Amino acid sequence: MDLELPGLHGSLGSPVIESMNFLNEVAQQYPDALSFAAGRPYEGFFDIGAVHRYLDRFVAHVRAGAGGDEARVRRTLLQYGRTKGIIHDLVAKNLRIDEGIEADPESIVVTVGCQEALFLTLRALRRTERDAVLAVIPCYVGLSGAAELADLPVLPVANSADGIDLDDLVRTVERAKADGLRPRALYVVPDFANPSGISMPRDTRERLLALAEEHGFLLLEDNPYGLFHGTAGRPPALKALDSARQVVYLGSYAKTGLPGARIGFVVADQPVTGAGPESGGRQSLADQLAKIKSMLTVNTPPLAQAVLGGKLLTHDCDLRAANTREAQVYRDNLRHVLDGLAEHFPPGSSPEVTWNAPTGGFFVVLTLPFAADDALLALSARKHKVLWTPLHHFYGDGAARRQIRLSFSQLTPDEIREGLHRLAAFIGELSAHHP
Template sequence: QSFTAFQAEKVGIPQREDGMDLEILEEKIEEALSQGKRPKLIYLVPDFHNPTGITMSLAKRRKVLKLAERYDLIIVEDDPYGRLRFEGEPLPLIKSLDRTGRVILIMTFSKTLCPGLRLAVIVASKGIISEVVKLKQPADLCTSPLSQRLAYEFITRYDFEAHIRRIREIYRLKRDTMLEALEQYMPKHPEIRWTRPQGGLFIWLTLPEGLDTQEMFPRAIERNVAYVVGSAFFVDGSGHNTMRLAFSEPTPELIREGIKRLGEVIEEELTHIGEAVAVK
């Protein structure tokens, strides 16, 4: 939405198990240049990507930075979920590898402190921050001093790291519960698969071709279960057989029941299109 407001031409790049497909990224950059267009920036969520939950490998972090340097591009590194790692070793931020000042790092307190506290941080060169301030002023004049003070008081009065450790364990349990429920309740179909994130708040579910999660959504709502339709995350509106599942808000009990109901809806959809597979 932010890019659309400035009439940017957006090009979607597929995600692989280890992050953005950098070969396709370079192909798209070259294609744009051949058409006389000037690519300007690469937007990334390297840790626990929204919506897929995928984490970009260290090798790809280094490579995408080299690509940005080669083609003189800005990287916007969005890191709202990086502190919410449940397992595995933390990987360095792309910004920490940057030696030319072309990476803009943005982080938020809304995922670690309070969802309603719309307070974020930007780390960039002085020149970039100066331009961002100019763009921000007509939008909201300035960030709420009250929100800033609340965050400051919490961080200085209490053990913020202990708070992070506590919510990590809460979200880890919810993630594990959702993964177990998917194994138990999803139809046994070779084309049904989902991601297994090491952190963050989301799991990405892919269904067989022929199923449309937008069309299926009203029938899921009838069962009092909801998801985010996957096509909303695709620049070209594709991904009709995908959906994003969030485990942050519901209790483990509700997660299990919700996935059970969702599995029943999907089973009915499969039966409807004649692709049901017998459960052994």
């Protein structure tokens, strides 16, 4: 039986999915190129022995709570499990320690990576074709992808040096409402955003919370990079400042825990009314997300939760302390990138190349004298053996822009030095052709 793509779900023909594929596959196409493209965590400290130790640590923890009931220990790890997860209490403790967030463990749903948390939330918020989600553009493709899959349009909000243009946010919300739409939520990465690297100052966060309450939309806070800040620290997470339950907090352990466990979570403590008499008519948004999860993945693999839970237990749920070495690698790499760029492209020189200077995270954005599209990336990869990410992939419209993203999380200092050398050669050659 033959199928035709135009007869399948609309997301499969979207530019977003093409971008996700492109970003996933480009490194495989050019295995001998140095890659500033992948936003993956550093692999230098990966240790398979630790997986066994984490598993044992979690088993001991479950055993301590099971009062000698070994069948219960085995069941917890090896049988179908609780829909909301089995490490929710450890996640709550970790949020208190790392982020100063007080979360009721019952308001947490443990998910298959942050991506599932995103989809659960967007699917729950999409009732009719009038519903929409707001996002600061350029935006992480995972948000655009989950929104496509949930049939939820993304309303773009302009960026600024503070991570969002709040005036544009208000205009966008008011225009959407005038058009009969319901903007349900705004997706933001307040710390070291992907792809921009920008962080929101504290007063922007406070104004954003006030605007969300005033205009009646949720804030979807995604925070994969917050722990990897510079010596100056960072402002509190939105959720730590959230007195009116405006914030749904989307968590990822891919960068701070173990990417191979694929454990994420969502904190959704918003009350939901009208949930039927048997629940007293009142449940939380987390309860609704759990219902959707029961139709989507049933539960997050208990064995994967156990390994991640063992890592949390091993470090007393303090992932800031657990990531001391990794945080140092990312800080050093950021410095190497900024120093190297300053060396290759001194002020006033030609070609004119500028960049932003995040104080943490995985990403720096360069502005070039020419529009950088996928064809130029292919040229850069083939001829100069260096990969980067055209920023247009984070706009979802396919129009090439003069900006590129450099990711430096997976490289060594030598690779960064050599990679920037190659990048400068590519930019020099291209600028000669685009005077």
